Amino acid sequence: MLPLNDAGMVSGLVCGALFGWVLESAGFGSPCKLTGQFRLSDWSVLKVMFTAIVVAAAGLLGLQAMGWLAADAVFVPAAMVAAAAVGGLLVGAGFAVGGYCPGTSVVGLFSGRLDAGVFLLGLLIGTFAFAGLYGPAMEALMNAAEVMAGDTLPDAYGIPAWAVVLGMALALAGVFVWGGRFERASRGPVTAAEAVNGAAP
């Protein structure tokens, strides 16, 4: 029965290397390509992330339906709504200003981008700042507006999991259609040659 719950070095290195290979191949080491999503000229971030979420979610459901994967056996983040909203606000703002998110800054640095190393230094400073301010007030903020009924949409609101995945698949089709229109109406996606030369928006 899956998952194997392996916590060793090999699974970490292999899954991480595959992750880095895909992110770099998608162009996600380039801050200009990444922030093109927010300028609405390059929709690769939404297209890739959303496709991956639908594929992985459908795969998890399929494996559970076939009885190969135990139900409720994979890690689900707690439904801390306020913490997720404040964190999403800061990470989104940091992405727009700095050009990366934490994972893609590693990809940026290891494709030669020194600015990504500065972003990573900023991540460490931000972590120290958080640790310095951590205490009862911060914990109260992070625990505010927690959904008590459950951590997932099916558990908390009774929406069938297949319906959530189907809804996401339909939204994904919309992202490809609408994103394509925005891309054709603007400078369009950043190409690999542009990214390597440090594309300007």
Place this chain on the structure above:
Amino acid sequence: MDTSSASHPPARPVRPFWSPLVAGVVLGLVLLLTFVWTGHGLGATGATTRLSAWLGAFAAPAVTAANPYLGPMVEGGHPLSSWISWQVLGLALGALASAFWAGRLRVQWDGERSIGRGRRILTALLGGVLAGFGARVAAGCTSGLGLSGAATLSIAAFVFLAVFFVAGLLVTRVIRGV
């Protein structure tokens, strides 16, 4: 070495990026593999947080041990001794190999062409501080909470992603970071 082309680096031909659909499907399969192999998804800031704890323990041991957030990480063994550290090391090596093989490895200050090097360093640093702080509040980043959480249909993941995109769209209108 190809001597017939212009003397401009990089020497290896630049291969195009994968189409977003192909990259998305492969990323989804990698994420699925990670779930069935380890019981959890992919991440990033788990490792930078542990790196912070390790650096803190090195530079200011007493302060770090007394800190309510970083202290527990330095109590039980080496703070970097964790699955996520290996995963982020793999992330770095995978990205390096991919960039090298595809002719996309080039040392540069990306973004200096549009806003200049000095300003680019400032925006990269500020962005990193905001994202580093935010990822600790949310207990996850775009990878660990957004991508991996949404695949499990997590409410927190959908809230994070929705606010993340709206914030990015709005801040882009105000500040030019790249």
